[in-house]
Structure formats: structure tokens, C-alpha cells
Amino acid sequence: MDTHAPRSGGNGASRVHELLSHAPLFRGLAPEDLARIAAGTREVRAARGEAIFHRGDPCEGFHVVAVGRVKLALVNPAGDEKVVEIVGPGMSFGEALMFAGRPYIVDAIALADSLLLHVNKATLFAEIDREPALARRMLASLSVRTHMLMKDLEAVSLHSATQRVIGYLARLDEETGSHRVTLPAQKALVASRLNLTPEYFSRILHDMAARGLVRIDARDIEILDPEGLRALGAASDA
Amino acid sequence: MDTHAPRSGGNGASRVHELLSHAPLFRGLAPEDLARIAAGTREVRAARGEAIFHRGDPCEGFHVVAVGRVKLALVNPAGDEKVVEIVGPGMSFGEALMFAGRPYIVDAIALADSLLLHVNKATLFAEIDREPALARRMLASLSVRTHMLMKDLEAVSLHSATQRVIGYLARLDEETGSHRVTLPAQKALVASRLNLTPEYFSRILHDMAARGLVRIDARDIEILDPEGLRALGAASDA
DNA sequence: GCCGCGGCTTGACGCAGGACAATTCCCATT
């Protein structure tokens, strides 16, 4: 996977530095700033299915996904779970809890064998004090997260199940360009992300296929009639 | 309301300074820092029922409630609305959109005649660059907001209507101490806040009263049996 | 006093979406 190996013996630290520099949150940061952050960062490996942390664990920093995929899910003492987000390479999670100084409220579970970076809280705080640009980045990042949560809350409280599915497909679609989207995880997880049971999600998808709006091939969905989809979503107003 | 009037003629500015200093977000900030922020702040008055901003408006700063009460609500083209939060004196709102650099996604409506302070975006950014302590405050504040949104999302997706009502009463209760809570707005608004119709909210409340768990007197609710309430909420696990 | 009106409650009914259980499908093993 590594085309050019790091030359010095300190491959651990320099790899961390390298990986961090690819995260949008840190991109463009001065190398010496990044180096200080890298010094407070450790690698964390998690095998498929393994937990990175659980609800209730104290939060000592935040994570960046270098390789793999992680699901964040709210869990119930009863064991019910609701997937909040599916996090891929480059994305970070856990900042909010770190800054709020509260224990985690979600579980983080690796969906594939993953490599994460754990950035230490104290290190980051020191760097924020030193470099206002980083503070701004973090503020913007947190704000975007908040914005997404509001959108989710809106979807759950104001949109029907079908509308949520359509909205989700639309979002994936505009990320990818051509009208072919791929679900980022197995259908049951996506269903949970959308506040649906797997069964009902399946029904909605196949109903849309029956109407000729989409074509479904396992996790790949081709959007045949974007306009028709929008219309289907709109069929519930007054 | 003013026990000691400001001595200089610049009563507007000094009142802003005074009011800002009471907001938790700014409390303890050095007076000269606060003065710079106050310079970029203007007063906004809104009569009961008046909109402070609408979804889609560009966001040029954030608001602090000095006097009054404001509801933040998601609205639908169709006109359905879902109250996200009811904001009282000292609390701020709109920071996330400001930092994210996106237009508002909620409407803000004054529930009573209100006095707000609008802190200008550029002013705040400049101050954040200058004073890392403020950056930390903002980060913590945003994070707490994110945390609350997660809790809301959890409530909506994992808890039943009755559980949400119980949770809400419990939260009000632990803010006030003695087992007497007062709803912060009319029942229909609180119901919306809890993702319920007014009708169903009413039913749940009266059912709890019939079980002898609470006593209801208009917006005042006395919690007679906290233990019983918890038990009622738990009556849905496996 | 009476009227009107906004907030709240109550009743009857309907439906979107969940629960449960049975198949079917798709691989990866062996």
C-alpha cells in the first residue's frame, strides 16, 4: 500500500504526520504546527466489529479515520441501536464530546479493519491557543456537524420515511456526480441511519424500483428518474 | 429596570456592554475584550410574534437573548413546523450557522416582546484570533449544543412519546430542584419540541395524572412520584 | 352580562411504519 517507504527510522511518527496532513481538518496547516499535533497523536487499530469506545467512556481526545470505516451509534440499555453516522477516511469524530468535556454518548464500532488516529485533548488545546487558524477550523468543523444534525432532526421530525430515503439518495448522488450511487454500508445500517427498519427500507426501495424510478443492484442504486423521485417525495403536502 | 443609570451619554454602547457581560458565553472576559465585541454588537428588538430571521436568510452573526423568549423552529414549505428549542435570557443562538457560513435553516420567532443582541461575525472572528480563551468558550458552547442535539435525536429515534415526556419533565425538574416544574411555553409549543401533536401530549400528561404520578395545573406540573415515572418509562424494554 | 377567541381536552377513527416469522439469495467454505 505504501509506494514509497518512509526513509528514517521514526516511521511511526512520520506516518502519523503524513496521515494527519490528509485530514481536511488539518490540511494546509504549517508543518511545525502539524508536528506538534502529531506528537500528541497515537495510532489506534480496530478490527472489523471491534469497539473503539462505548457510551459512557471518558473522552480524552478525538479520532480521525485514516483507513477503514466506523459507525457511530446510539445504544439503549435494552440493546436497540440507532446509527448516527458512518464515518470514512479523512473524517473525524468525537470532537464535540471532547470540547464539551463529557463522556461519550455513542458507541463507535469499526465496520472494517481500520486505522485511526487519536489526537490528545491537551495537545490540541495547546495548539488552539497558539494558532487561531486552527481554532477557526475546529469551529467551522463543529458547526458543520451541528448543521448536519439539524438536518437529521428535520428529516426525522418533518419528513416521511419515503422522503428520507429520497433525500438520502439525493445527497449521495450529488456527492458522486453521475446518477449511480453506492450505499456506504449494508442496508440494515443505512436503514438505521435513516430511522427505519431494514424491512421497511427494503419495501420503499423496491416500491421505487417498481415505479421505474431507480434500478437496484445490491448496494448499487441507479437513479433513473430524478424528477420522478422528487415528485414522489412531494406527494404528501397539502 | 436600571438601578444605576450609565453616567456618560453613550448609554447605548454601555448597555450593550453590560448586557453582554451577563451572557454565560462572555462572562469573565476581560473588559477591554468585551468592549471590542460590544462595538460590533447592535440591539435588536422584536415584538411578540415577530420574526427575527427566517430559514434561508444569510447569517451575518449570532444572537444573544437579553430579555424575552425566542423559539427556533424548523419549517416546511408546507407550513408544518417543529420547534427545535425555546431560548431564554442569557442564551445565544445562531453561532453554528455563522461559523459554518451557511444560511439559516430555522426560523426564529419572538414568543414575547424581546430584546436581543446581534454580535457581528467579523468582530467575533477578530476577537477569536486575538483571544484564544474566547475560542475555547465558543468551542465548548458549540459542543454542548451538539450534545443536546444528539440527545434530541436519541429521544426521537429511540424513545417512545411517553418516555420523551418523562425525560423532558425530569430535565426541567433537575434544573429547578423541588419537584415543581413549569413549562416554558404553551403546551402546543412544548409538544412540538418533543415531536408530538398537542393532542397526544395532552393525553400522555393526563394519563400520568390519572395514575397519580403528577398533578397538573395549567403550565405548572408537580411531580408526585418520580420513581413511578421512571418505572412508567421503563415499561417498554424486553 | 354576553360574546368571541385562543388554548386545551376528549372522542372516534385511520394509517404509516414497526414486529415477527418465513423464505430466498448470495457467497464463502469444504
Place this chain on the structure above:
DNA sequence: AATGGGAATTGTCCTGCGTCAAGCCGCGGC
């Protein structure tokens, strides 16, 4: 080719909550 297991689909039934439509209660205006 047989086997086993997890994912996905499908059928059937059920219920929590919304909707619609009357009432009711309290309060301010005239």
C-alpha cells in the same frame, strides 16, 4: 455439489401516534 450463515426480501398482522372534529374553559372587550 453440498452446506451453512448472514443479508435481504416478502407476507401478515398489529399498534402508537396522527388526524379530524367537537366540546370546554377562562379571560378580555364591549
